[in-house]
Amino acid sequence: MRYEGDIYRPPSEANSLILQITIGCSHNKCSFCSMYKNEKFRVRELKEIFEDLEESKSYYRRINRIFLADGDALCLKTETLKKILLKIKETHPQCERVGIYATAKDVLRKSIEELKELRELGLGIVYMGLESGSPEILEDINKGVKVEEYIEASKKARVSGIKSSITVISGLGGKEKWQQHAIETGKALSLIDPDYVGLLTLLLDEGTEMTEQVKRGEITLLKPEEVMEETKLMLENMNVTNCIFRSNHASNYVALRGT
Numbered sequence: 252m253r254y255e256g257d258i259y260r261p262p263s264e265a266n267s268l269i270l271q272i273t274i275g276c277s278h279n280k281c282s283f284c285s286m287y288k289n290e291k292f293r294v295r296e297l298k299e300i301f302e303d304l305e306e307s308k309s310y311y312r313r314i315n316r317i318f319l320a321d322g323d324a325l326c327l328k329t330e331t332l333k334k335i336l337l338k339i340k341e342t343h344p345q346c347e348r349v350g351i352y353a354t355a356k357d358v359l360r361k362s363i364e365e366l367k368e369l370r371e372l373g374l375g376i377v378y379m380g381l382e383s384g385s386p387e388i389l390e391d392i393n394k395g396v397k398v399e400e401y402i403e404a405s406k407k408a409r410v411s412g413i414k415s416s417i418t419v420i421s422g423l424g425g426k427e428k429w430q431q432h433a434i435e436t437g438k439a440l441s442l443i444d445p446d447y448v449g450l451l452t453l454l455l456d457e458g459t460e461m462t463e464q465v466k467r468g469e470i471t472l473l474k475p476e477e478v479m480e481e482t483k484l485m486l487e488n489m490n491v492t493n494c495i496f497r498s499n500h501a502s503n504y505v506a507l508r509g510t
Contacts, residue, residue, distance in 0.1 A: 252307055253299065254269075254271055256287070257286065258321075260320060261318075261378050261416065262449070262500055263350075263416070264350055267318040268314045270335075271295065272321075272324050274292065274293045274294075275287040275292040276322030277326050279292060279322070281382075281395075282461045283455065285456035285457075286322065290321075294327060297334060304338050308342055308343070313345055315346060315348075316350065317339055318351070319335070321352070323352050323353055323354045324351050325353035325354075325361075336374060347375075348376065349375060350374075350375065350377070350378060351377055352378050352380075353404075355396050355401045356396060356404075358407055358408055366413060376446075379401060379404065379416070379417055380417075381419050382420050383420070383423050384436035384437070384440065386398060388423060388428060392461070398442075414447070415443075416445060416446065416447035416449060417449070418449045419450055420451050421451065421452045422453035422473040422478055423453055426471040426477070429477065433481045433485040436485050436488075437487065438488050440491060441490045441491060444492055447494065448489075448491075448494055448495075449497050450507070451498075451503065453472070454502050482498070482507075494510065495508070
């Protein structure tokens, strides 16, 4: 199988076959993120994707889950995604679930009928990065999406039978806005009410805009104990109905899991 650039997937997809259907991220402007900075976004040819799926049959006797990379692969046209999901059913009929990264806008661009079609073909979960529930911080990091869009996208996914997993990032507001970040993120997650919440901790690489802001003294990074305090405040402001919360990413200081 062919992979281009660094490959990322959620912790819960650790045992999944990763199938790269796009390269990079179509937005690629978030100030904190270095994941796809060196990748020019493009869509892989279906011929290549199908060849990879055929090749994967010789490596694995049984594949239960497949994850579609890269950064926001749900941006592809529905017809293209349907062809990929149909090929997955052909090559790996025992596959129980397909997961995918998406932005809220990706979900909102598709009709409920389109999402239901994708669900019927095996798409079981979408992973969306909210990062923060604070409108001010979302603007600071150049996320390009509003909290209200995540609320609507999660509802749309639920109606379509697709589970949603929302990612948020500890420390994203720095010491300057940690309380705002914690409280507003907890409240936003309550409104989004996803099936899963994944908490990561901010890690910065050279070359990102936020790294330069830290160097200039515009943002002060949180210490580990301050991250814990922020997490506690966020959880105190979070009220969801049927959600699994996890902080099991390699960036986290403490692994947590609960409902």
